[in-house]
Amino acid sequence: MSKTTRGKQLLESFYTIYGKKVAAHPWKCILLSIVVNGVLGLGIYFRLTLNNDVQYLYIPENTMSLIHRAKIDSTFSDESGNNFWPHTMSHPLRYGEVILFPKHGSNIFEDGVFENISTVIDTVLNISLSDDGLSYRNMCAIRNEECVIEGIELTTLPFQKSVQSGVVNYTTCNVPACSSRYMTFLGDIIVENETLLSARYIKLRFNLRQSTSYELQRARRWQDAFVNTLKTFKSDILGIAFSSADSTDEEISNESIFDTPFFGLCFTVLITYSNFVTGSGDCVSKRVHLSRAGFLVVPLSVLGSWGLLSWCGVLFTNIIGCMPYVLLALTLGFVFINHMTFFAACLALHEKRVSLNRHCCTCLPVESPDKLKEKGRSRCFICCCSGKEPSSSEELEGNCQTVPRTIISRFALYLPLKTVSGLLYLGYLSVSIWGATKVKFDMLDSKMISPHSYSFLYNKISLEHFDKREYVMFFIDSYVNHSDLVTLQKVSDIISTMKTSNVIDDNFAVNWLDAYGLHKNSSNQQSLITLNQFIEQYQEYKNDVHYSKYGNDNIMASRIYVRTVNLKTSVQAISLYMEIKQLNKMNILPGFAYCSFSNRIESATELQSNMLRPLITAIIALALTSFFLIPQPIICLIVIWTAFSIMLGTFGFLWFWDISLTTISILYVMLTTAYAVEVAVHCCSAFYYVEAIDNQSRVYSSLTRANSPIFTMLFGSTLGLPILLLVRSYVFSTFFKVAILTLAFSAAHTIFFLPMMLSIFGLHIKAPKLPKIVETFTLSTTGTFNDTKHPIISDFTNSRNCDNKFGIVNSAFQEITTL
Structure with a gap:
């Protein structure tokens, strides 16, 4: 027996045993899930701490810029209360x-x-x-x-x-x-x-x-x-x-709070649509309540995950905290756990009620429509008070589910349409790769300000009519003989080297050594004025010299400065950072170049250069998860390729929407792609866990099981997202654009391209016959059980052998978990 087969059997055995336990004790699982999440949620009340400091949120810890700033601060004190010169300040x-x-x-x-x-x-x-x-x-x-x-x-x-x-x-x-x-x-x-x-x-x-x-x-x-x-x-x-100084950061945060209600409206549309889709069927088979239970998993998971993080001392920011879509991806672990406990138990109760032919609202036994017709009941009474257990999943589906499956199966199985899908996919890849090479990285905070903000006019005028210049400091560290001609020449070389950059102003430099030399050469006081006297006389250089603490007049550190040209674009800012980084590798003098603006430049540049690292990490995690759920290497590779393809398309088409790549957009692409790839895993799972005699029939069967709920989820999300057109904050409008792109490409992959690839590259495997999660319930006859509050459970004791339809073939479970 191969390791793959053994792992698959262990996984199947685990879910079989677990499913039986949940189905046998549904109320205990529901109560346990609510209690655990509620206790964890108390951390939100007692320990939740907000931190909207942009320095903390978006600048990585222990960057070289922060290390250099700490060194400067430990050497030179802040003189803003005594001898303030803007160019000497290491902090914003x-x-x-x-x-x-x-x-x-x-x-x-x-x-x-x-x-x-x-x-x-x-x-x-x-x-x-x-x-x-x-x-x-x-x-x-x-x-x-x-x-x-x-x-x-x-x-x-x-x-x-x-x-x-x-x-x-x-x-x-x-x-x-x-x-x-x-x-x-x-x-x-x-x-x-x-x-x-x-x-x-x-x-x-x-x-x-x-x-x-x-x-x-x-x-x-x-x-x-x-x-x-x-x-x-x-x-x-x-x-x-x-x-x-803090207006830009504060306004970005405040705008996100103003737009929060639109996300609530977005979710309302999604829930309404879900209720409409799951409302098909009669009074027994309706799954509306089950759909609502599925949505309850999200706030329940948010309560537990946020509470746990609060107990652990994690700081929160309102930019992330007020975005339910992103918040859902911060809580995926709890969503999975609560689906396995709370929702699975609700699903078990639903199936028990259906098997007992009880009404979805009153939980009272009802008769089938045929029997009520024989008794002469009215059509209204039959519509509201009759039902029967469905004999197949098709009886529960409406046009929103059957029509997409019919259309999609043709694109996946018929050779002419399959060829069209393949050509469209090749065109998509070509355009995505071309667009990804064109997308630019932007770090100008002023573009994130909404036109409704008070600082919008200020940022607009500043950007269009004023120069934006930054000071670049060279910190000379450790003891250096400043009176030595070699040292003077090296200082001059540093300034000359810095001025060779196209982002440094050729006409500006602050060099106390040069000023002291000029002062001596232009007067007859060489023997009368010392360096100490010069520094005391010219206060603009007083903050640039640090003497030995032992009082022997030895200079232990000093600073010189140049100034940038007008920095109008992110390209210039990044070029400045790269020039500073290159100068620090030259080791002309012991020390380093530093710019107070370089903290943000470095964080943005490092994010740009290391952008593939979190994406690769996410794909690796996806690979491990998919292989755990689908122990078949080729299918796992298809899932991984789907994730990469969706990310590539989203990044590539950002350029067509005139969206510059930022920290926020990268975060959204990763999160929304993870949300979309979850659908791809679901689709491949349906392909794998189905019995078929050939690959074509396997693909059709997987489309029958998976594509209806997938289409429902994607269409419902697409209905809700356009509401975000009304938002005014940069954060949410960027999220809307990225989410629309990601969902559109996810829909194309999971509905058209992925089935097409599975029909071509999928293995001709024969999946093992899976046991039903709940086959029979053996109840003790030593005592009676009567619960008037829960007639489903109390009356269930009268049934010795109830065939439960709860299992992988249950489309309700697949549909709601996908939603």
Whole structure:
């Protein structure tokens, strides 16, 4: 006996014994399932913790960027409360930012417009926290004992007059102390002969200190107050767009909460359709209640799985928590367990009721329609109060199930239509492969903002009219003789190497060593000023030098900086990360290059480069599961190929729908594909566990058993998903598009392509005859049992040999578990 046959027999024996136990004790299984899931669900009340921090959710742990940032933080302290310079910050900044523009006209420096800017500034400066009354001046980032408001110098009256007089030279600035960074804080400018004539937009950034955890939390609270205040600000002359450091992340999360009811409506449509499909049959054979029991498995599984995860201390996010489809894939294990206990027990009760010819609602015995006709009962009475045990599964099927099977069988079995299916499949693969090579990876958060969000206008103006530049730091680690000419040359080489990149600005660098050398060469004070005195005199370099803690004036670490060009696309951002990564391999000096923006770049880039890893892992898990259920290698390979083919098609056709590949879309493809491949396993299981004399009849029999419920599930999902066209969040709209693609390709595979492949490549096997899960019930006659509350069980004791139709041939079980 081969290992495959032995494993199959063990699997069959297990399900046979288990099925008998469940059928013999259905109420115990139902009660046990409810109690266990309920007790686990208490963890949701006592231990559920939400965490919507995007840094935690989407940035992998222990990345090289985070390791470098930890090294920088342990060496250089946060000076945002004393000597704040944006380029020295290793963490993302905390701020509130406004963009001001005239509602009528195109020049912000016009007299009637410019004079209203001070009203906005005063409004922001007076924002205070409700609990302690602290205003912006009490928590702002400090430099030279003043709040650092970037762009504020552009709002002064002298500067306005200078612009109107045509004496402002529009030149780039290559030192950190420059007070005329027009390129960063002016938008839609008009320049003539290097003279600034006008600008439509002015940007102001109100920086906040974050040197301690308390100040960081306070800064976040002020950001919230800033947003709430400016939401109510009105002006007839000035237009205003605003955002805080956390606005993009918060709005992505909040939009998902707003759209949650649409998912409830989507499920309502699916349940209604299921009730319609399973409503065929008479008052005895109706499976509507069984369908509802199948749907109860989902919330019951959610309760148990979420509760267990909460007891284990797992943090949740509302982006995932409010999406039932994704939530269903976070709970697949519990869904399987509850199907094997709760639903299987409900199915056993259903079959017992049917075998006893009891009404689906009253559970009272009823007579067959023929007998009631003989008694002269009315048609209405016969329709509502009669029924009989079905003699075949076809008696329970309506047009929604019989018509698809008839059409599909022709595509799978008739040679001309089978040829058409094969050609269509080859065309599908060709287009999918071509589209997959064209799909782009996008990491711009601004594209995730809904037009209904307050920060949408801000992101739109920023992207179209302002430069987005990031500082790149080179951290010189360990002791290096900074006065050595070799060291000076290596520092110069590092800056030159970084500037060779097409994403680095050639006209900007912050190098304290170079500045110190220039200072000595341009004065006669070489012997009078020391490095310490120079650093104290020029505060913009004070944060860049770290001395030995032993006080011997040895420099233990230092920093130099360059700046990127305008980063408009994800391609540029990824190119920046790759340039940093390449520079760190050169080892010109002990240390590394770092950008505060590189945390997200690295997470997105690593996801792109390692995208195949989770997909391959999912396929391997699928292979092991399918082989456990279907111990036949060729059929398992077909299932695995189906999974790969669906994923390939979904990724490929994302390009045609103008969807860029993101973390969210990859997650959705994997989850929805797993949902779809479950259907493929079901279809192949029906093919394997069927007796037939040849492969053609085997395929037809599998179509008879599997394709009706599969078509019902796919069609029901397709009915519900269009409701998501009404959603406004990027998260849900992306899910809708990915889900539609995945379900469409899943339907094509499981209804057309998969049966066609099985008819060609399927083995000519003779499946063993499976024993019925419940053959007879032997009941003790030593005592009587009477339960008035449950007449199904109490009256069952009067039957000595009840033939139960509960088994693999039962289409109700297949249909509801698929749904």
